[in-house]
Amino acid sequence: MSDVRFAGISKAYGEVRALHPLDLDIRPGEFLTLLGPSGSGKTTLLNICAGYLAPSGGRLLVGGRDVTRLPPRQRNMGMVFQNYALFPHMTVAENVAYGLKVRRLPKREIARRLDEALHMTRLDGYGGRAIRELSGGQQQRVALARAIVIQPDILLMDEPLGALDRQLRKDVQLEIRRMHAARPRTTIYVTHDQEEALVMSDRIAVMRAGRIVQVGTSVELYEHPVDTFIARFVGESNLLSGTVASIANGRAALVVDRLTVPLEGRAAEGLRAGGQASALLRPETVRAQAGGLEARIVERVYLGELVAVRLALAGGHELWSRRLAGEWVGGDTVEIGWDADAVSILPSASFED
Amino acid sequence: MNPAGGRLGTVALLVPAALIAVLVFVVPLARLLGISFSAPAGPFDAYTHVLGDDIYRQVFGNTLLVAFAVTTIALLIAFPVAFALTRLRGGWRTLVFACVLLPLWISVLVRTFSWMLVLERNGPVNRLLVSSGLVDAPLSLLFNHAGVLIGMVHVLLPYSVLPIYAALVRVDPSLLRASEGLGATAVTTFLRVLLPLSSRGVATAATFTFLLSLGFFVTPALLGGASSMTLSMLIDSFVSDRLDWPLAAAASVVLLAAALAIVAVASRFIRVSNLARVHR
Numbered sequence: 001m002s003d004v005r006f007a008g009i010s011k012a013y014g015e016v017r018a019l020h021p022l023d024l025d026i027r028p029g030e031f032l033t034l035l036g037p038s039g040s041g042k043t044t045l046l047n048i049c050a051g052y053l054a055p056s057g058g059r060l061l062v063g064g065r066d067v068t069r070l071p072p073r074q075r076n077m078g079m080v081f082q083n084y085a086l087f088p089h090m091t092v093a094e095n096v097a098y099g100l101k102v103r104r105l106p107k108r109e110i111a112r113r114l115d116e117a118l119h120m121t122r123l124d125g126y127g128g129r130a131i132r133e134l135s136g137g138q139q140q141r142v143a144l145a146r147a148i149v150i151q152p153d154i155l156l157m158d159e160p161l162g163a164l165d166r167q168l169r170k171d172v173q174l175e176i177r178r179m180h181a182a183r184p185r186t187t188i189y190v191t192h193d194q195e196e197a198l199v200m201s202d203r204i205a206v207m208r209a210g211r212i213v214q215v216g217t218s219v220e221l222y223e224h225p226v227d228t229f230i231a232r233f234v235g236e237s238n239l240l241s242g243t244v245a246s247i248a249n250g251r252a253a254l255v256v257d258r259l260t261v262p263l264e265g266r267a268a269e270g271l272r273a274g275g276q277a278s279a280l281l282r283p284e285t286v287r288a289q290a291g292g293l294e295a296r297i298v299e300r301v302y303l304g305e306l307v308a309v310r311l312a313l314a315g316g317h318e319l320w321s322r323r324l325a326g327e328w329v330g331g332d333t334v335e336i337g338w339d340a341d342a343v344s345i346l347p348s349a350s351f352e353d
Numbered sequence: 354m355n356p357a358g359g360r361l362g363t364v365a366l367l368v369p370a371a372l373i374a375v376l377v378f379v380v381p382l383a384r385l386l387g388i389s390f391s392a393p394a395g396p397f398d399a400y401t402h403v404l405g406d407d408i409y410r411q412v413f414g415n416t417l418l419v420a421f422a423v424t425t426i427a428l429l430i431a432f433p434v435a436f437a438l439t440r441l442r443g444g445w446r447t448l449v450f451a452c453v454l455l456p457l458w459i460s461v462l463v464r465t466f467s468w469m470l471v472l473e474r475n476g477p478v479n480r481l482l483v484s485s486g487l488v489d490a491p492l493s494l495l496f497n498h499a500g501v502l503i504g505m506v507h508v509l510l511p512y513s514v515l516p517i518y519a520a521l522v523r524v525d526p527s528l529l530r531a532s533e534g535l536g537a538t539a540v541t542t543f544l545r546v547l548l549p550l551s552s553r554g555v556a557t558a559a560t561f562t563f564l565l566s567l568g569f570f571v572t573p574a575l576l577g578g579a580s581s582m583t584l585s586m587l588i589d590s591f592v593s594d595r596l597d598w599p600l601a602a603a604a605s606v607v608l609l610a611a612a613l614a615i616v617a618v619a620s621r622f623i624r625v626s627n628l629a630r631v632h633r
Contacts, residue, residue: 050534051534052530052534071533072530072533072534073533073534073535073536073537073538074536075534076536077534078534078535079530079531079534081527081530081531083525083527085525085527085528085530085531086531087528087531087532087546088550089549089550098532098535098537098545099535099536102532102535102536102537102538102541103536146531146535150535150536
C-alpha cells in the first residue's frame with residue numbers, strides 16, 4: 001500500500017496541452033476517482049501513472065520513490081483496462097497467473113495466489129475456461145483478478161464497468177467497494193459516470209480540459225462545489241445566473257434577471273461583488289411552501305417513491321424539484337421555497353470550452 | 354427472377370472462368386502428366402531417372418534448402434516490418450507500405466537485372482564494403498547462394514509482410530500494454546502474446562513464401578551459379594538443352610507433388626482460403 005504524488009505532472013502533444021501541470025496526492029489505501037467528461041485528461045493521467053505515457057513535465061512519486069522514468073513492468077501496478085485486454089489465447093487461470101509467471105514465482109506460490117484471486121473474484125472453478133466462453137461480467141472479474149493477484153502497490157482502473165449493462169454495473173460497483181473495504185489498497189479509478197464516482201470513491205478529483213477542478217469527498221463535491229461546472233457534473237442541479245449584489249460573512253445575494261427577489265445563499269470562493277455568478281439549488285431542496293415564490297407545474301415525472309416536477313417561475317426561469325411523491329398533489333399553480341442554507345452562489349466555470 | 358433461373362444465371366457467370374481454367378490449367382496439366390509417363394524406355398523411366406540420379410537429387414535438395422532459407426530470412430525481416438506498419442500512422446505508414454508493395458509492380462526480370470548490377474564484383478555494394486575497410490577483397494555475391502538468397506528474399510518479401518501485417522493489426526495493442534504492466538519484458542511479451550496471436554499470419558506467410566520459392570525460376574537462373582541450381586532451372590535445361598520432354602514433365606510433376614504435400618501439411622495449421630484474405 002503506497003501513497004501516490006503527482007507533482008507538476010503535465011502532458012503536451014506538440015501545441016496541444018492534454019494536461020496542464022497539476023498536483024495531486026493520493027493517500028495510502030485510498031480509493032480515488034478521476035471523474036470527468038471525455039477529453040478531460042483523466043485517462044492520460046492514469047496512463048502516465050501506469051507508465052504507458054511519459055509526462056512532458058513533472059514527477060510521479062509512489063511511496064516516496066520517484067518512478068517518473070520507470071518502465072511499466074517495474075512499477076508493480078495492476079491495471080484493469082476498459083476493454084479488459086484479456087489474452088484471448090489463454091485460459092482464465094493462465095490470464096490471472098500471467099503476472100506471477102513472468103515474476104518467476106515458485107509453482108506452489110503461483111497456485112496458491114491464483115486460487116485466492118479466483119476465490120476473491122468469485123471465479124472458483126472457472127480457471128480452465130476460455131476467455132470467449134465468459135460473459136462480460138465474468139471477463140471483468142478476470143481482469144480484476146489478474147490485476148490484484150500480483151499484489152500491486154497501486155490498482156488502476158480505466159472505466160472498467162463501461163461495457164456492462166446498468167444492473168450489473170451497480171452490482172459490480174458495490175462488489176468492488178466491498179473488496180476495497182475488506183482490503184484497502186491504493187486505487188485510482190477513472191470514470192465519466194458521476195453516480196459511479198459517488199458510490200465508490202473515498203475522494204473524487206473532477207477533471208476538465210486537462211485540469212483538476214476540484215478534489216473532495218462525494219459530500220464535499222455535492223454540497224460545496226467550487227463552480228458551476230462541478231455543480232452540473234456532480235448530481236442534478238438547477239442553476240440560475242445573475243449578478244452578485246453583495247457578499248458578507250460567507251453569504252452572497254444574487255440578482256437574477258426578471259426575478260422579483262434576490263437569491264441568497266452560501267458564497268463560494270472567487271466571487272466578486274458586481275460579477276457574474278450562478279445560484280445552485282439542488283432539486284431536493286426546492287419544495288412547496290406557502291407564501292413563497294409563485295410557480296406553475298409544467299411537467300411531472302414519476303420516479304417511484306419520488307416525483308420530479310418541472311416548475312416555471314415568473315420571467316421564464318425553470319427549476320426542477322425532486323421530492324416525495326405526496327408533496328406536489330393538487331393544482332398546477334403552487335408556491336415554492338427553499339432554505340437559504342441549501343443554496344450556493346457559485347462563480348461560473350473559469351474556463352468554458 | 355425464379356430460383357431456377359437464378360441458379361442458371363450463377364452458372365452462366367462462372368462459365369468463362371471455368372472454360373479458361375479447363376483450357377489453360379486442367380488440359381495442360383493432364384497433358385504434362387501424360388508426357389511424364391511417355392519416355393521411350395518405359396512409362397516410369399523418366400521418374401526413375403529424375404528421382405534416382407544423385408545430381409538431380411542434389412538439385413532437389415538444393416531447391417528445398419534455398420526455399421527454406423529464403424522463407425526463414427524473409428520471415429525474420431517481414432515480422433519487424435509488419436509490426437512497425439501497425440504502429441506507424443499517416444504519411445510514414447503510406448511510405449513504408451509503398452516500399453513494401455512497389456516492388457510487386459515492377460517486373461521480376463527488371464528487378465533481378467538490377468540486383469546483378471548492384472551485386473557484381475565492382476558494383477556499389479562491393480565498392481562500399483572495400484572502401485569502408487569492412488572487407489579486404491570484393492565479395493562474390495553473384496552466381497552463388499548469396500545472390501540467389503538476396504534476390505529471392507527481395508522479390509518475395511511482400512508475400513511475407515502482408516499476411517503477418519494482416520494478423521498483427523488484429524492484435525489489440527492494449528494486450529501488449531497489459532503484458533508489460535504485469536511485469537513482462539519485451540521478449541516475453543513477444544513470445545507469449547504477440548507471436549501466439551499472430552501465428553496464423555506467420556504460418557500463412559511461411560507457406561506462401563515457401564511455395565513461391567520452390568518454383569522460382571528467373572531470379573535463381575540469373576543470380577545463381579551452376580552450384581546453386583534449382584528444380585525450375587533443371588526443368589528448363591531438360592526442355593531447352595536436352596529436348597527431353599518426358600524428363601522435364603516428370604520433374605515438374607515431382608515439384609507439383611512436393612508443393613501439394615506442403616499445402617496439405619500447412620492446411621493442418623492454417624486454412625488455405627486464408628491465403629486469399631491477405632490483400633485485404
